Amino acid sequence: AQSVTQLGSHVSVSEGALVLLRCNYSSSVPPYLFWYVQYPNQGLQLLLKYTTGATLVKGINGFEAEFKKSETSFHLTKPSAHMSDAAEYFCAVSFGHGNTPLVFGKGTRLSVIA
């Protein structure tokens, strides 16, 4: 079965520290991978995506993620956390060809401590 797992429902980091949010997936077909951010009572904003090509992708707000096929992972990182990064982060995967629904992880809430 195709699934997405985000390790850690809540991650807390100090301002200026490294942010690492983990995402693993299981799939029998090449996936398209996405990270979304959700601020309280708002919709989802796309941070970055992997479709094909370079496995290290850069997104908005200084975030980046690396697709590792051998590890079936797509972890999200940011070198230095900012207070404004506090939000809910969702990893999502599109399986199969063409337009397909996204399968979401359960989300990771990031807290940034001053």
Place this chain on the structure above:
Amino acid sequence: NAGVMQNPRHLVRRRGQEARLRCSPMKGHSHVYWYRQLPEEGLKFMVYLQKENIIDESGMPKERFSAEFPKEGPSILRIQQVVRGDSAAYFCASSPEREQFFGPGTRLTVL
């Protein structure tokens, strides 16, 4: 280019009433997806539509829920005879290809 629009943003219904949620996709997008987000959970796929066609409704409950995307006008997610368990945030996304753009959501509260 305006983003995906959803209305109403907040909807309160009593048990047994009907809820109608509207989604206007981005200009030029012909694919619409509906997702539901329960508290403390990720988004769950409900239904995927193209103009006048339901492509995939595998995530939608068989009873009380229906969706449409007419030739003209917004996509509608309709929930009949709402129950407290229907309380959730409902998000619509539109897409030209693989990437999906999300609306701000409709937060449904069933009293």
